[in-house]
Amino acid sequence: MMSPSRQEEAIATLREQGFVVMRGFARPHEVQALRAQAERHLRERIEPIEYEADVRYPGAPASRRAEGGHTARRLLDAYGRGPLFARWATDARVGAWLAACFGEAPVLSTVHHNCVMTKHPAYGSLTGWHQDVRYWSFTEPSLVSCWLALGSERRENGGLSFIPGSHAAAFEARQFDEQKFFLDDLPENAPWIARAVCPELEAGDVVFFHCRTLHAAQGNASGQVKLSLVHTYHPQSCRPVPGTRSASRPGVPLEPAP
Ligand SMILES: O=C(O)CCC(=O)C(=O)O
Numbered sequence: 138m139m140s141p142s143r144q145e146e147a148i149a150t151l152r153e154q155g156f157v158v159m160r161g162f163a164r165p166h167e168v169q170a171l172r173a174q175a176e177r178h179l180r181e182r183i184e185p186i187e188y189e190a191d192v193r194y195p196g197a198p199a200s201r202r203a204e205g206g207h208t209a210r211r212l213l214d215a216y217g218r219g220p221l222f223a224r225w226a227t228d229a230r231v232g233a234w235l236a237a238c239f240g241e242a243p244v245l246s247t248v249h250h251n252c253v254m255t256k257h258p259a260y261g262s263l264t265g266w267h268q269d270v271r272y273w274s275f276t277e278p279s280l281v282s283c284w285l286a287l288g289s290e291r292r293e294n295g296g297l298s299f300i301p302g303s304h305a306a307a308f309e310a311r312q313f314d315e316q317k318f319f320l321d322d323l324p325e326n327a328p329w330i331a332r333a334v335c336p337e338l339e340a341g342d343v344v345f346f347h348c349r350t351l352h353a354a355q356g357n358a359s360g361q362v363k364l365s366l367v368h369t370y371h372p373q374s375c376r377p378v379p380g381t382r383s384a385s386r387p388g389v390p391l392e393p394a395p
Pocket of ligand 1: 254256262263264269295352353354355
């Protein structure tokens with residue numbers, strides 16, 4: 138159980154910089170079990186899977202038929218992959234933390250993230266600077282994602298970098314390209330990008346980050362596949378907009394802690 142002062146401090150950090158790292162948030166045996174299951178689902182190619190070739194970010198194969206074309210990027214629908222994954226997605230500690238942060242009950246989105254994010258040494262692509270909310274449709278931009286490291290994460294193996302304070306900035310549309318990536322060759326974006334930090338994570342560490350926080354990741358230059366489990370939550374009063382992809386599947390309200 139986290140002390141109230143540690144919780145308040147972490148929430149203040151999330152509000153101020155748009156992300157916060159919580160060390161050892163998941164227990165070692167949970168992480169080990171989640172990792173083993175993720176590895177099995179990858180090995181057995183259990184669908185639904187999004188392939189690098191589908192996304193075609195820099196470094197990805199050109200098509201599923203090209204060399205490396207069956208490199209997975211995301212094991213989709215983590216919540217639906219069995220009780221172990223479902224338990225983590227609705228974990229009481231995650232729920233309690235988010236309830237304190239939102240000031241109301243959190244709801245798991247089953248549409249956004251909700252995946253095991255993989256990054257393979259060969260054919261794993263890099264991801265440019267972006268805000269996750271760019272393609273999401275909710276009544277308020279107040280969603281928070283929970284990124285659980287299932288192994289070490291560093292810049293060199295494709296660990297996430299974040300730009301502190303970017304969640305609260307009033308960027309203009311012209312600072313982004315047509316896919317809504319934050320332009321890295323625009324002089325006025327340079328001071329923002331220069332502030333980026335790449336927190337080093339160990340298995341069991343969690344990063345909570347706001348849906349407007351700019352983040353990016355490089356390819357994986359290590360010899361090992363990087364695996365992370367990512368879920369997104371919204372406060373109950375922040376609703377997916379009817380008729381949009383965000384509303385295409387029901388969310389899962391997190392039970393209040395006993
Ligand atoms: O692992 C990566 O390359 C970045 C993942 C990410 O930020 C995303 O898919 O939204």
